[in-house]
Amino acid sequence: EDQVTQSPEALRLQEGESSSLNCSYTVSGLRGLFWYRQDPGKGPEFLFTLYSAGEEKEKERLKATLTKKESFLHITAPKPEDSATYLCAVQAGYSSNTGKLIFGQGTTLQVKP
Amino acid sequence: DSGVTQTPKHLITATGQRVTLRCSPRSGDLSVYWYQQSLDQGLQFLIQYYNGEERAKGNILERFSAQQFPDLHSELNLSSLELGDSALYFCASSHNLYRGLPLVYEQYFGPGTRLTVT
Numbered sequence: 001e002d003q004v005t006q007s008p009e010a011l012r013l014q015e016g017e018s019s020s021l022n023c024s025y026t027v028s029g030l031r032g033l034f035w036y037r038q039d040p041g042k043g044p045e046f047l048f049t050l051y052s053a054g055e056e057k058e059k060e061r062l063k064a065t066l067t068k069k070e071s072f073l074h075i076t077a078p079k080p081e082d083s084a085t086y087l088c089a090v091q092a093g094y095s096s097n098t099g100k101l102i103f104g105q106g107t108t109l110q111v112k113p
Numbered sequence: 114d115s116g117v118t119q120t121p122k123h124l125i126t127a128t129g130q131r132v133t134l135r136c137s138p139r140s141g142d143l144s145v146y147w148y149q150q151s152l153d154q155g156l157q158f159l160i161q162y163y164n165g166e167e168r169a170k171g172n173i174l175e176r177f178s179a180q181q182f183p184d185l186h187s188e189l190n191l192s193s194l195e196l197g198d199s200a201l202y203f204c205a206s207s208h209n210l211y212r213g214l215p216l217v218y219e220q221y222f223g224p225g226t227r228l229t230v231t
Contacts, residue, residue, distance in 0.1 A: 032217040043115065043203055043222035044156070051217065087156065091217060098169035099144055099207055099218030103156040 002027040002092045006104035013078055013111050021073040021086055021107045029094030033071050034101065035064050036087040044087055078111045085109070116140065117223035119204050125229045131192040134226045138185055138206030144168070144218060145187040146207070147179055150225075151200040162187055194230045201225045 036044035050066040089101040116139035147159040158171035162181035205220040
């Protein structure tokens with residue numbers, strides 16, 4: 001069964017204290033791995049799509065990387081406005097034509113000033 | 114702003130009732146998806162429509178149904194509501210990212226409808 005596991009569940013950082021969030025996946029035929037940011041009561045906001053092992057993408061203080069078993073979301077010198085829940089999701093089934101996303105439970109990040 | 118719109122933002126109703134949630138996708142997107150987010154289950158895929166036709170089904174209850182209209186907006190109908198149906202319901206839309214096979218669908222989410230069943 002396709003599965004996505006995120007760790008840690010919660011992370012508290014001081015402003016400027018860099019860290020990484022982990023997303024481990026077990027899927028048959030990864031087509032894409034996605035990172036989203038979600039603020040309380042809001043819809044997930046798209047951040048990145050990663051397609052293959054070794055790929056990296058950056059956006060401001062965020063950098064996402066992908067290996068054959070996991071993805072990391074690195075946060076460099078975070079600010080309080082980076083506080084949110086970060087969700088990882090995968091699309092599986094190499095020959096599938098569906099867009100079903102399988103989500104992890106998320107990591108809730110709190111950045112204190 | 115993702116460009117995906119959902120109405121209403123909030124809905125409070127009683128058990129046994131029926132409600133309809135509406136979604137308008139981003140301009141040009143042919144696929145619409147519905148997801149349910151509850152505290153204990155996280156984000157769960159319900160159903161996908163592509164250009165008016167059902168493309169994929171997740172763990173959608175038989176009491177729930179959806180459709181996509183010719184103008185590409187979609188509606189999710191929830192009937193015989195139970196307390197456990199209280200959740201956030203999100204719509205997302207996508208276009209194909211055609212990089213050859215495999216097909217990848219990059220999804221953009223709407224603001225959601227918060228359903229409370231009392």
